[in-house]
Amino acid sequence: MNIQLDEGKLSKIKADAILLHVFQDEAHFDEHGIEIDKALDGYLSELIDDGEITGKSGEINLLHAMGRIPTERIVLVGHGHTADLTLDIFRANCAEVARFLRRKKVKHVTSTPYSNQDVGFSHADAIEAITEGTLLGLYKFLKRKGNRDNDSSEDEDDDFNTLTLVHDWTDKEGETRIEAQKGITKGTIIAESTMLARDLINEPGNHLTPTDMAAAAQTSADNSALKCNVLEQPEMESLGMGALLGVARGSHQPPKFIILTYKGDPDSDQTICFLGKGITFDTGGISLKPAANMGAMKGDMGGGAAVIGALTAIGKLEPKINVTGIVAATENMPGGNATKPGDVLTAMNGKTIEVENTDAEGRLVLADALSYAQTKNYSPLIDVATLTGAARVALGTVCSAIMGNDQSLIDEVISAGDRVGEIYWQLPLFEDYKEQIKSQTADIKNTGGAPAGAITAGKFLEEFAEKTPWAHLDIAATSMSSQDKGIRVKGATGVAVRTLTNFALNRADN
Ligand code: BES
Ligand code: MN
Ligand code: ZN
Numbered sequence: 001m002n003i004q005l006d007e008g009k010l011s012k013i014k015a016d017a018i019l020l021h022v023f024q025d026e027a028h029f030d031e032h033g034i035e036i037d038k039a040l041d042g043y044l045s046e047l048i049d050d051g052e053i054t055g056k057s058g059e060i061n062l063l064h065a066m067g068r069i070p071t072e073r074i075v076l077v078g079h080g081h082t083a084d085l086t087l088d089i090f091r092a093n094c095a096e097v098a099r100f101l102r103r104k105k106v107k108h109v110t111s112t113p114y115s116n117q118d119v120g121f122s123h124a125d126a127i128e129a130i131t132e133g134t135l136l137g138l139y140k141f142l143k144r145k146g147n148r149d150n151d152s153s154e155d156e157d158d159d160f161n162t163l164t165l166v167h168d169w170t171d172k173e174g175e176t177r178i179e180a181q182k183g184i185t186k187g188t189i190i191a192e193s194t195m196l197a198r199d200l201i202n203e204p205g206n207h208l209t210p211t212d213m214a215a216a217a218q219t220s221a222d223n224s225a226l227k228c229n230v231l232e233q234p235e236m237e238s239l240g241m242g243a244l245l246g247v248a249r250g251s252h253q254p255p256k257f258i259i260l261t262y263k264g265d266p267d268s269d270q271t272i273c274f275l276g277k278g279i280t281f282d283t284g285g286i287s288l289k290p291a292a293n294m295g296a297m298k299g300d301m302g303g304g305a306a307v308i309g310a311l312t313a314i315g316k317l318e319p320k321i322n323v324t325g326i327v328a329a330t331e332n333m334p335g336g337n338a339t340k341p342g343d344v345l346t347a348m349n350g351k352t353i354e355v356e357n358t359d360a361e362g363r364l365v366l367a368d369a370l371s372y373a374q375t376k377n378y379s380p381l382i383d384v385a386t387l388t389g390a391a392r393v394a395l396g397t398v399c400s401a402i403m404g405n406d407q408s409l410i411d412e413v414i415s416a417g418d419r420v421g422e423i424y425w426q427l428p429l430f431e432d433y434k435e436q437i438k439s440q441t442a443d444i445k446n447t448g449g450a451p452a453g454a455i456t457a458g459k460f461l462e463e464f465a466e467k468t469p470w471a472h473l474d475i476a477a478t479s480m481s482s483q484d485k486g487i488r489v490k491g492a493t494g495v496a497v498r499t500l501t502n503f504a505l506n507r508a509d510n
Pocket of ligand 3: 279282300359362386387
């Protein structure tokens with residue numbers, strides 16, 4: 001997809017379609033819509049008066065210009081009342097209309113930015129949202145499709161591939177074409193980093209082993225201001241990462257402890273740390289999962305993918321802040337050497353863990369990742385994991401669960417997510433929940449029974465975050481989508497990439 005800027009009159013430039021933004025206000029159009037309406041002798045106003053076009057959020061209409069302007073098709077997307085408009089709504093509608101335009105087989109679309117000082121929309125913000133919405137809404141995972149020529153709908157040359165944003169860049173004070181271009185660049189970096197995470201998650205387990213995941217992190221580092229360091233099994237052994245290694249024992253694939261570092265503020269000794277669960281396939285181990293839908297467990301590295309995606313975006317946007325990303329990557333397999341229910345493992349911080357259920361492996365690998373982060377004095381710690389089916393039972397697929405030991409950090413993450421349309425709902429970590437993970441034989445056990453399963457997983461992790469400000473994001477229910485909706489398409493969503501990126505950008509700004 002090529003997103004570019006141009007100037008001049010929208011009505012004079014020839015393309016396959018013009019895309020106009022419509023609002024449910026007294027004034028349905030900005031200056032661009034008014035221009036097209038005039039060029040069509042008031043045709044749009046007439047349709048509005050007849051109630052055909054309302055401007056309701058998500059409403060899409062297609063009209064023909066009947067030769068009155070060089071571009072024949074005019075597509076209108078509604079965004080609702082401007083007073084209620086958020087960047088998130090705008091971005092989601094841009095994604096929906098991008099898929100509509102693709103279904104109409106248009107390749108080149110001209111459109112406009114939108115700005116509204118009253119609701120805090122600059123042209124650059126709108127352009128960033130248009131860019132993100134278009135790229136993410138059109139995303140498809142085609143890497144493992146064989147012969148694409150058999151299905152023209154999947155032929156990229158025929159796809160919607162050029163979006164030209166037309167505007168008179170000099171007419172608004174303080175807003176220049178350079179800032180607009182920055183919106184495209186930022187939106188593209190963030191969308192591409194999200195799509196990188198989606199690609200990793202959608203990739204089947206045999207094509208994305210821990211080794212492949214480490215290679216993907218290395219590739220990101222090669223193309224940005226990141227450094228990648230991968231700890232191999234012998235180093236994990238000498239560091240005492242018994243919990244992670246306990247999970248890896250059942251697999252023939254070597255585990256990888258992936259560390260991506262970004263140093264945007266060398267004068268500061270503070271480093272934020274994002275930690276991701278990187279189970280490249282979760283069979284459950286000896287506590288084997290049922291066969292139905294086990295294939296979805298190729299996505300059990302969604303937290304790790306979000307960390308790689310966020311670091312990739314940060315490494316390209318280069319904010320003035322230090323960030324380290326850690327991915328604890330391994331398979332969870334039931335091999336002959338696998339950890340057995342009842343086994344006791346010792347984590348890097350010395351705590352002993354009774355493994356009651358080998359399918360509660362995510363918290364084991366994160367235990368060592370959090371312990372490792374302690375030794376480096378990273379702060380705050382934010383972990384992301386497809387951790388529990390219980391998160392889905394509690395909250396459904398509408399939002400991710402957030403927990404932690406520091407309310408102001410939790411609030412900061414929630415608001416960083418809010419701005420990018422990734423929503424979180426906090427679950428409590430009351431002390432009484434700890435009862436459920438008390439072990440007879442070890443310091444702690446890795447399961448807490450059915451009640452409050454997402455919380456007891458959080459309670460387990462809390463033991464390894466210790467006193468450091470820490471937040472935990474359980475994305476088990478949101479990492480994959482069952483439908484195309486807004487910026488999400490069926491399959492991996494790349495959720496948390498944009499929250500973590502925005503969190504780091506906000507910290508750098510303040
Ligand atoms: N990877 C799963 C959680 C999961 C479930 C992610 C569904 C995405 C979709 C995790 O490792 C797991 O198996 N958790 C168990 C924990 C239980 C054994 C305490 C679960 O949720 O059932
Ligand atoms: Mn599991
Ligand atoms: Zn898992």
